[in-house]
Amino acid sequence: MxxxxxxxxxxxxxxxxxxxxxxxxxxxxxxxxxxxxxxxxxxxxxxxxxxxxxxxxxxxxxxxxxxxxxxxxxxxxxxxxxxxxxxxxxxxxxxxxxxxxxxxxxxxxxxxxxxxxxxxxxxxxxxxxxxxxxxxxxxxxxxxxxxxxxxxxxxxxxxxxxxxxxxxxxxxxxxxxxxxxxxxxxxxxxxxxxxxxxxxxxxxxxxxxxxxKKLIESSAAAEKLIVEKERTRMAREIHDTLAHTLTTLIIQLEACKKLASKAPYRLPEELEKAQKLSRSGFNDVKRSIKALRPEVMEEKSFFSSINAIINETMENTKAKVTLNNLLSKEIKLESQMEITLFRVIQESITNSIRHGQASEIEINMEIKDNILKLSINDNGIGCSNLKKGYGTQGIEERVESLKGTVEFYSSKGKGFKTNVLIPCEVL
Structure with a gap:
């Protein structure tokens, strides 16, 4: 109940x-x-x-x-x-x-x-x-x-x-x-x-x-990596610019030294060339610090810039530089590709003259099957054991940043050769 x-x-x-x-x-x-x-x-x-x-x-x-x-x-x-x-x-x-x-x-x-x-x-x-x-x-x-x-x-x-x-x-x-x-x-x-x-x-x-937390850690790591990459890039830019300019300048000043006793009337002209080189190098350093393109590439096209650096080299040194360019002048490459190729050629010419004491340098460029092929050969003294310095490391870093490959070949008395392969899409 x-x-x-x-x-x-x-x-x-x-x-x-x-x-x-x-x-x-x-x-x-x-x-x-x-x-x-x-x-x-x-x-x-x-x-x-x-x-x-x-x-x-x-x-x-x-x-x-x-x-x-x-x-x-x-x-x-x-x-x-x-x-x-x-x-x-x-x-x-x-x-x-x-x-x-x-x-x-x-x-x-x-x-x-x-x-x-x-x-x-x-x-x-x-x-x-x-x-x-x-x-x-x-x-x-x-x-x-x-x-x-x-x-x-x-x-x-x-x-x-x-x-x-x-x-x-x-x-x-x-x-x-x-x-x-x-x-x-x-x-x-x-x-x-x-x-x-x-x-x-x-x-x-x-x-x-x-x-x-992971995002914060990743951001910090990414920021650190970006800073590190930028430091490396800036150091490479400055090195490439200074190395080439100073090498040419040293050769020009040595020529001036000899002309002082043998042909003093040519001294002012050669000194003026040396002065132009030093100013150009100084301007390139400032532009590199500002993360800009090389000055010559600001004023000229890619192919004209390559020809300019070749002419400058032959004008100020005894080296003969030959460019076999199989690329059409109408072809336009990506900006970063152009800068990389310019710097690789510039650094290779500098190394050939300064370290290899080369009198002849040959540059070949072509695009085949969407691969840009660049080879630079010289008749310098060569070396049996290649020790990669800052310049060659800079070439490798630049090429690898574009997912390309680079190989160096050299032997005693048989010059030096640089082969570069970079995936390329023509614009």
């Missing part, structure tokens, strides 16, 4: 679930406060603890001392089993066997209280059981538990009161508590969704923080 105790149970259930609803629907300030104090999992645990205490109090009020000797320790045991499953079994990813054993044991304990509880107060314990199952485990588990619980309760009623009275009591319980059971399951499922969303948001925040 349904008496005042049963109605008290319903009030307690609805009070508990209303607390959860209020928490879920609370304003943003309250949610922020709750998040700082304890998360929703902890709050749910407080609700469970409150329910256990409420059930204990109701059982104490509605049962005699002899019954309480069994009921109270059983409730304590139910409490421990439930929390141990939530915090020890699930958190340590134990197998489903452990979970089933724990749930079965808790179900038996709750049902055993029914033999002493004539007012269905043990339903409060069952609500906690179902709620925690919905939140932590799969939804289907809770449906299975409800079926098992109701079936077992019906069997207990039959054992205690016979089939007819058992059927009446069972139907009355379904009518009075069915909505409460559905309410508990539904609200628990909403809590589960909110927990899942919160954990998902926390994982996303962690991933975003990790991505942000």
């Amino acid at each position: 349904i008496d005042n105790s049963n109605r008290n149970i319903i009030k307690v259930v609805y009070t508990i679930e209303n607390i959860q609803i209020n928490i879920i629907k609370s304003n943003s300030v309250m949610r922020e406060f709750m998040t700082k104090i304890f998360d929703i999992r902890n709050f749910t645990n407080w609700i469970k603890l409150f329910t256990y205490i409420s059930a204990t109090i109701l059982l104490i009020v509605n049962n005699n001392f002899q019954s309480l000797i069994y009921i109270i320790p059983t409730i304590v045991l139910v409490f421990l089993v439930n929390y141990s499953r939530d915090y020890f079994i699930v958190s340590k990813n134990k197998s489903i066997v452990y979970i089933i054993i724990s749930m079965t044991f808790e179900m038996i304990l709750i049902l055993s209280i029914s033999f002493f509880d004539k007012n269905n107060i043990n339903l409060l314990l069952f609500f906690v059981f179902v709620s925690s199952t919905v939140i932590i485990h799969k939804f289907i588990y809770s449906i299975f538990l409800i079926i098992v619980y109701l079936s077992s309760t019906f069997i207990i009623y039959i054992v205690q009161n016979g089939f007819t009275q058992a059927m009446q009591s069972f139907l009355a319980m379904i009518f009075n508590y069915g909505v409460a059971i559905a309410f508990v399951v539904g609200m628990s499922y909403l809590v589960k969704i909110q927990i899942s969303e919160k954990e998902k948001l926390a994982r996303m925040n962690e991933e975003l923080e990790e991505t942000y």
Whole structure:
């Protein structure tokens, strides 16, 4: 029969679930406060603890001392089993066997209280059981538990009161508590969704923080790499410019030194050439520092710039430079390609004169199968063991920056040869 105790149970259930609803629907300030104090999992645990205490109090009020000797320790045991499953079994990813054993044991304990509880107060314990199952485990588990619980309760009623009275009591319980059971399951499922969303948001925040840290580290590394590359490029630009200009200038000054005694009337003319060279080199250094193209390439086309540096070399040195250009004058290369080729030719001429003491230099250029081929040969003294200096390293870096390859060949007394291959798309 349904008496005042049963109605008290319903009030307690609805009070508990209303607390959860209020928490879920609370304003943003309250949610922020709750998040700082304890998360929703902890709050749910407080609700469970409150329910256990409420059930204990109701059982104490509605049962005699002899019954309480069994009921109270059983409730304590139910409490421990439930929390141990939530915090020890699930958190340590134990197998489903452990979970089933724990749930079965808790179900038996709750049902055993029914033999002493004539007012269905043990339903409060069952609500906690179902709620925690919905939140932590799969939804289907809770449906299975409800079926098992109701079936077992019906069997207990039959054992205690016979089939007819058992059927009446069972139907009355379904009518009075069915909505409460559905309410508990539904609200628990909403809590589960909110927990899942919160954990998902926390994982996303962690991933975003990790991505942000990596981005900062990558930015710092990229910035460092860019600075390093720019330093190398600027050093290479200055070296290429100074090396060529100073080599030519030294040769010009040596010529002036000889002319001072043999043909002094030509000295002013040669000194003027040396002065022009020094000024040109100085201007090139300034332009390199400003990360601009070589001055000659600012004023002339690529092919004209190559011819200019060849003419300058032959005018100021005894070396003869021949250019076999198989490229059409109408062909236009990418700007960076033109600068690279200009610097490679410039550096190679400088090396041939300064290190190889060459009197003849031959330059060949052609494009075949979208590959630009550049070869520079001289008749200098050559070398048996090639030691790459800053100039040859600069040539390699320039060519490799365009995904090209460069090879150096030399032997004692047989000159020096540089072969360059660069993928090329004609504009």
